[in-house]
Amino acid sequence: MGTPPGRWLQSWSTLRTPGEHLSCSSPCFEAPRAAVPVSVCPHQQRAVPQGIPFTPSPTPVPLRSPAACGGIMPGGVFLGWRKEARAPTRALLGWEMLGGGCLGAEHLPDPHCCSSVPSHGPGGRGGGKGLILPCPHAASVPPPQDIRNTVGNIPMEWYEDFPHIGYDLDGRKIYKPIRNKDELDKFLEKMENPDYWRTVQDKMTGADIKLTDEQVDLVQRLQKGQFGDVHFDPYEPAVDFFTHEVMIHPVTNRPADKRSFIPSLIEKEKVSKLVHAIKMGWIKPRKPKEDTPTYYDLWAHEDPNSILGRHKMHVPAPKMKLPGHEESYNPPPEYLLSEEEKLAWEQQEPAERKLNFIPQQYRCLRAVPAYPRFIQERFERCLDLYLCPRQRKMRVNVDPEDLIPKLPKPRDLQPFPTTQALVYRGHTSLVRCLSISPSGQWLASGSDDCTVRFWEVCTARCMKTLPVGGVVKSIAWNPNPTVCLVAVCVEQSVLLVNPCLGDKLLYGATDQVLESYTPPEEERVQPVQWLTATIEEHSKGIRLTVQHSKALKQVTWHGKGDYFATVVSDNSSMQVLIHQTSKRWSQNPFRKSKGLVQCVLFHPIRPYFFVATQRYVRVYNLLKQELTKKLMSNCKWVSSMAIHPGGDNVICGSYDSKLAWFDLDLSTRPYQLLRHHKKALRSVAFHKHYPLFASGSDDGTVIVCHGMVYNDLLQNPLLVPVKVLKGHALTLDLGVLDVLFHPTQPWVFSSGADGTVRLYT
Amino acid sequence: MAQLTARFRTENPRYAVEDVPFSVPAASEITDLSHLINKLLVAADADHKYVEFDFLINGQFLRMPLVTHMEMENISTEEVVEIEYVEKYMAPQPEECIFHDDWISSVQATEEWILTGCYDQTARIWSLEGKSIMTIAGHTEVVKDVAWVKQDSLSCLLLSASMDQTILLWEWNAEKNKVKALHSCRGHAGSVDSVAVDCTRTKVSDFLKETFPTDEEDEMEEAANRPRKKQKTEQLGLTRTPLATLSGHTEAISSVLWSDAEEICSASWDHTIKLWDAETGGLKSTLTGNKVFNSVSYSTLCRRLASGSTDRHIRLWDPRSKDGSLVLLSLTSHTGWVTSVKWSPTHEHQLISGSLDNIVKLWDTRSCKAPLYDLAAHEDKVLCVDWTETGLLLSGGADNKLYCYRYPATASDVGA
Numbered sequence A: 001m002g003t004p005p006g007r008w009l010q011s012w013s014t015l016r017t018p019g020e021h022l023s024c025s026s027p028c029f030e031a032p033r034a035a036v037p038v039s040v041c042p043h044q045q046r047a048v049p050q051g052i053p054f055t056p057s058p059t060p061v062p063l064r065s066p067a068a069c070g071g072i073m074p075g076g077v078f079l080g081w082r083k084e085a086r087a088p089t090r091a092l093l094g095w096e097m098l099g100g101g102c103l104g105a106e107h108l109p110d111p112h113c114c115s116s117v118p119s120h121g122p123g124g125r126g127g128g129k130g131l132i133l134p135c136p137h138a139a140s141v142p143p144p145q146d147i148r149n150t151v152g153n154i155p156m157e158w159y160e161d162f163p164h165i166g167y168d169l170d171g172r173k174i175y176k177p178i179r180n181k182d183e184l185d186k187f188l189e190k191m192e193n194p195d196y197w198r199t200v201q202d203k204m205t206g207a208d209i210k211l212t213d214e215q216v217d218l219v220q221r222l223q224k225g226q227f228g229d230v231h232f233d234p235y236e237p238a239v240d241f242f243t244h245e246v247m248i249h250p251v252t253n254r255p256a257d258k259r260s261f262i263p264s265l266i267e268k269e270k271v272s273k274l275v276h277a278i279k280m281g282w283i284k285p286r287k288p289k290e291d292t293p294t295y296y297d298l299w300a301h302e303d304p305n306s307i308l309g310r311h312k313m314h315v316p317a318p319k320m321k322l323p324g325h326e327e328s329y330n331p332p333p334e335y336l337l338s339e340e341e342k343l344a345w346e347q348q349e350p351a352e353r354k355l356n357f358i359p360q361q362y363r364c365l366r367a368v369p370a371y372p373r374f375i376q377e378r379f380e381r382c383l384d385l386y387l388c389p390r391q392r393k394m395r396v397n398v399d400p401e402d403l404i405p406k407l408p409k410p411r412d413l414q415p416f417p418t419t420q421a422l423v424y425r426g427h428t429s430l431v432r433c434l435s436i437s438p439s440g441q442w443l444a445s446g447s448d449d450c451t452v453r454f455w456e457v458c459t460a461r462c463m464k465t466l467p468v469g470g471v472v473k474s475i476a477w478n479p480n481p482t483v484c485l486v487a488v489c490v491e492q493s494v495l496l497v498n499p500c501l502g503d504k505l506l507y508g509a510t511d512q513v514l515e516s517y518t519p520p521e522e523e524r525v526q527p528v529q530w531l532t533a534t535i536e537e538h539s540k541g542i543r544l545t546v547q548h549s550k551a552l553k554q555v556t557w558h559g560k561g562d563y564f565a566t567v568v569s570d571n572s573s574m575q576v577l578i579h580q581t582s583k584r585w586s587q588n589p590f591r592k593s594k595g596l597v598q599c600v601l602f603h604p605i606r607p608y609f610f611v612a613t614q615r616y617v618r619v620y621n622l623l624k625q626e627l628t629k630k631l632m633s634n635c636k637w638v639s640s641m642a643i644h645p646g647g648d649n650v651i652c653g654s655y656d657s658k659l660a661w662f663d664l665d666l667s668t669r670p671y672q673l674l675r676h677h678k679k680a681l682r683s684v685a686f687h688k689h690y691p692l693f694a695s696g697s698d699d700g701t702v703i704v705c706h707g708m709v710y711n712d713l714l715q716n717p718l719l720v721p722v723k724v725l726k727g728h729a730l731t732l733d734l735g736v737l738d739v740l741f742h743p744t745q746p747w748v749f750s751s752g753a754d755g756t757v758r759l760y761t
Numbered sequence B: 001m002a003q004l005t006a007r008f009r010t011e012n013p014r015y016a017v018e019d020v021p022f023s024v025p026a027a028s029e030i031t032d033l034s035h036l037i038n039k040l041l042v043a044a045d046a047d048h049k050y051v052e053f054d055f056l057i058n059g060q061f062l063r064m065p066l067v068t069h070m071e072m073e074n075i076s077t078e079e080v081v082e083i084e085y086v087e088k089y090m091a092p093q094p095e096e097c098i099f100h101d102d103w104i105s106s107v108q109a110t111e112e113w114i115l116t117g118c119y120d121q122t123a124r125i126w127s128l129e130g131k132s133i134m135t136i137a138g139h140t141e142v143v144k145d146v147a148w149v150k151q152d153s154l155s156c157l158l159l160s161a162s163m164d165q166t167i168l169l170w171e172w173n174a175e176k177n178k179v180k181a182l183h184s185c186r187g188h189a190g191s192v193d194s195v196a197v198d199c200t201r202t203k204v205s206d207f208l209k210e211t212f213p214t215d216e217e218d219e220m221e222e223a224a225n226r227p228r229k230k231q232k233t234e235q236l237g238l239t240r241t242p243l244a245t246l247s248g249h250t251e252a253i254s255s256v257l258w259s260d261a262e263e264i265c266s267a268s269w270d271h272t273i274k275l276w277d278a279e280t281g282g283l284k285s286t287l288t289g290n291k292v293f294n295s296v297s298y299s300t301l302c303r304r305l306a307s308g309s310t311d312r313h314i315r316l317w318d319p320r321s322k323d324g325s326l327v328l329l330s331l332t333s334h335t336g337w338v339t340s341v342k343w344s345p346t347h348e349h350q351l352i353s354g355s356l357d358n359i360v361k362l363w364d365t366r367s368c369k370a371p372l373y374d375l376a377a378h379e380d381k382v383l384c385v386d387w388t389e390t391g392l393l394l395s396g397g398a399d400n401k402l403y404c405y406r407y408p409a410t411a412s413d414v415g416a
Helices: A005-015 A061-072 A075-086 A088-099 A111-116 A122-132 A136-140 A183-192 A213-224 A265-280 A308-312 A339-347 A374-387 A504-515 A535-540 B030-044 B066-072 B227-232 B411-415
Strands: A164-167 A173-175 A199-201 A208-210 A420-424 A431-436 A442-447 A451-456 A461-467 A472-477 A486-490 A493-497 A529-532 A542-547 A552-557 A563-568 A576-580 A585-587 A599-602 A608-612 A616-621 A626-632 A638-643 A649-654 A659-663 A672-674 A681-686 A692-697 A701-708 A718-726 A736-741 A748-752 A757-760 B003-009 B022-025 B053-057 B081-087 B093-099 B104-109 B113-118 B122-127 B132-137 B143-151 B155-162 B167-173 B178-185 B190-197 B203-210 B217-222 B244-247 B253-260 B263-268 B272-277 B283-288 B293-299 B304-309 B313-317 B327-332 B338-343 B350-355 B360-364 B373-375 B382-387 B392-397 B401-406
Touching: A431 A748, A442 A472, A442 A486, A451 A472, A472 A552, A486 A552, A493 A552, A504 A542, A535 A542, A552 A599, A563 A599, A599 A638, A608 A638, A649 A681, A649 A692, A672 A718, A692 A736, A692 A748, A701 A736, A701 A748, B003 B066, B022 B030, B030 B053, B030 B081, B104 B382, B104 B392, B104 B401, B113 B155, B113 B401, B122 B143, B122 B155, B132 B167, B155 B190, B263 B293, B272 B293, B304 B338, B304 B350, B313 B338, B350 B382, B350 B392, B360 B392
Parallel strands: A431 A472, A431 A736, A638 A681, A681 A736, B003 B081, B104 B143, B143 B190, B190 B253, B253 B293, B293 B338, B338 B382
Antiparallel strands: A164 A173, A199 A208, A420 A757, A431 A442, A442 A451, A451 A461, A472 A486, A486 A493, A493 A542, A529 A542, A552 A563, A563 A576, A576 A585, A599 A608, A608 A616, A616 A626, A638 A649, A649 A659, A659 A672, A681 A692, A692 A701, A701 A718, A736 A748, A748 A757, B003 B022, B053 B081, B093 B401, B104 B113, B113 B122, B113 B143, B122 B132, B143 B155, B155 B167, B167 B178, B190 B203, B203 B217, B217 B244, B253 B263, B263 B272, B272 B283, B293 B304, B304 B313, B313 B327, B338 B350, B350 B360, B360 B373, B382 B392, B392 B401
16 A cells, blocks of 8 residues: 555565565566466467457456555464465465465466466366365376366366366376266166265266265255354354453553644645635535425325326225114113014015014123124125215315406496485475486475475585475476476376576576467367466466376476376376376376386387386387387386486386396396395486496485496496495384485485485595 | 604794704604703793794604604604704684574685675675674575675775676775675576686686586676776666686586686586686696595695595695696595685695585695694584685684684794
């Protein structure tokens, strides 16, 4: 190790006795003259057989190994080597015995010899055997004829094609024994020779050797895994050479080396290199091991549809019925069968029996005999397991929240009324109806205190109070902005009132139009009476009175402001009447009553007329005078109705607290039923411009909804409740009686049973 | 954090303190800071009397503990804080409560007289002490707005606009206490809700609430260009017609004013404020809001428009910004419609507002989160407010009462 070879040579030369030659370390050495068995290769005489690698390696490694070993090993071995060195021939012989090879200087370049030296092949063993085992042939052959084969540790197959098998010590060929036995001879020999089983062939000589008893015994012991030596005792007591106790004398008494207490420069250099590398970040500290064991779900990413996934489709075995009292060894007496029951049980078919055994009573558990039906029951249980239904019931877990359609947030649907802005106080009883002037400046309200009040919208100032001498059921401002006229339903008559608010020119013109009426020459038969107001009434503002025969429910104007329709609370065909103001002419459009009419409305654009009865809304075409549509409201009692300004959508409020939205193009059934109110709806309203509708209910609230109608026929209306407006106090179990939108602003008015009108903005 | 470093400064040289940083407790409030400043002032001048101060940080009034305010305004507490202090504005002192027979729709006051419009179809003149001087009856409908046109020692000219679609120009002789109707101005097709006199006192602009929202007009009338001759005609209802009609609003106009000699500003229910050129009658610019405007006021001191609208906010606008609808600031505290706003004629930052929630609020634009003072005297809707140059706050409402407050601004002003 690190020692230059020259030094070794020097030391070797000191060890060598004169005349001795070592074959190992020196590259130029002489061949030993001793009678060392020299392996002779057949190639010295014949050509090298094909396929053998011929690698000239001048310095065989194993030859150097003893010297190398001597260098490393502690002194003891070294000494031993020295001992050997005194008798080099013997040492070499011993070496041959250990390595199983032979050395020859002249043969060194021969690859066969080189390869033969280290290997412990059969040749070596053969050589060894020649020394260990007494050769039987040697015994039979005369002593001078030593036919020991000197061929060495080479595969004997190389001599397969030759008549000889090797060379003896004198270099003469050893010929193979003549073998002319055929299979029959071999068989006969096998049969006849009693020692055939202990006959082996010596590969080195080709001779048959009969093993002696000791050899057979040795072979048998080795086969059994025992030691070859009979007398070897593997269990002799062990001698402890070292003790755990610290002795006063050290094993070696050598003083400590100087280097053991002087800091090593090399180490210092290495450490400084490491320090530098750490500083520069080339070496990084090891990541601390994570103490937490990492678990993972082995089946997390498993495809449930894969073959393995089928294992998940585990069907638990059907549960067995637990034993009851009747299976007890000592059941309560009510479980025991009477004689008749036993008889009936025996007569029943085994499949029909309720119990498949007869409950029996035993004195004690010790007296219970073996169960005779055990095998039968096990078999049935196996059948149950085998035939149990394998179908799985697939349960779909649906979050109910997901089923609700996504609606936009109310904040995004501004503007809509949110807070109460003004309260219009003055009425002393419940305010039944509201109407607003087309300009949005004046508000008219009719109340049970037998007055109609006109309010200024922006200040909640009551501008006029008109006593009408009866409960005001309905009020309607003429939608025509050039006419200033309000229709008021009081008991059996409709009063056409000029409120004298707004432009003087306008209400003056309205009066002029009404006064310019000239009655037709021939009197026509009318269902109602048109009466011009008296002077006293005229001073109050009343211009015309339309006297009906029965109490009125509702009045509504046509969009142009000339026609108006009234509803009479009657069960006859005279429920609905249509009046023309300019001609003071009334007519009854229906011949037959179709039910109790709740309210009527004119279509805002087209000549349609909507009549709401208790359950249905009928749409009539006024030009063709026919029924166009019949809408099923799905409600028990319709209370109110409003038409979208576009004219294709209708909402109906009902006393069973539902609001039905009809899309006339879509279906005759409600597109949507809104159940937001807790009590009966009294009134519904649409805004003229904004996509808003509102409903007032007996629970005292007004609910404002966003109701967007799209021009695109494929898109259904979007209905979103946006605001619940509270404010009205409940009076006589009534809350909000009428709702109304401002014509231009997103404001909603509501009139309540508490005698107030409220404005929400 | 217990201490903050602050540097105090003031515009008023009477109260100036040394310009060095002080360490003040972080949790100190206005009273603590006020004590501190007073101590400093006493140390400098032994004759100093105690004065209450108000404090501004970056132009915002301090209304809470110092550190909370700074956290809310995202001001670093590490650096020296610049705190400006002004003498604390005094609370308005209630002076008079003038009873009317009906709702008060409008009020305008001068140094000597208060003119009110009333829902009982009259306009009234009151002295500042609350004595009824004159009742002007002539309208056949509710008087919606009143305005002084000219005030001489002998005779005053005043205007009243009414729901009967007319504006009457009156001459009132203060000494004889006689009133004469000079002209009746007609032309509106609806109730006249607002009337404004331009700063040169020669032209009247009056605006209407239109009955039909499709065609809105606002009209301007030359009323007092030849007053001498008109005085001779004692005939009531000498009719005058509009000088110009400004149409463009699609809904009722709620308020109108002259912002300077050539510019008219109108606020409408159609969610817009429009600025018009008075000479040509053309539209100059439009400020668009998203709620109905009830009232608008213009301050010549800070050149801002203040609008009161139905969504309870008072918004400040810069009428000169060409990019249209730029809201500078929102003052939010009212809980009902803001029916009227009025800038202070003497203070750059202050305005007064009346609302349907019965409260009149005094605002400083430097404190937009909370008003300076709430004047909660009315028992019903407040319909009109006014602020005179002599520091008188007036508010009238639906409880038939006109309340007057003396607003001295600062204590030192009272002494002066």
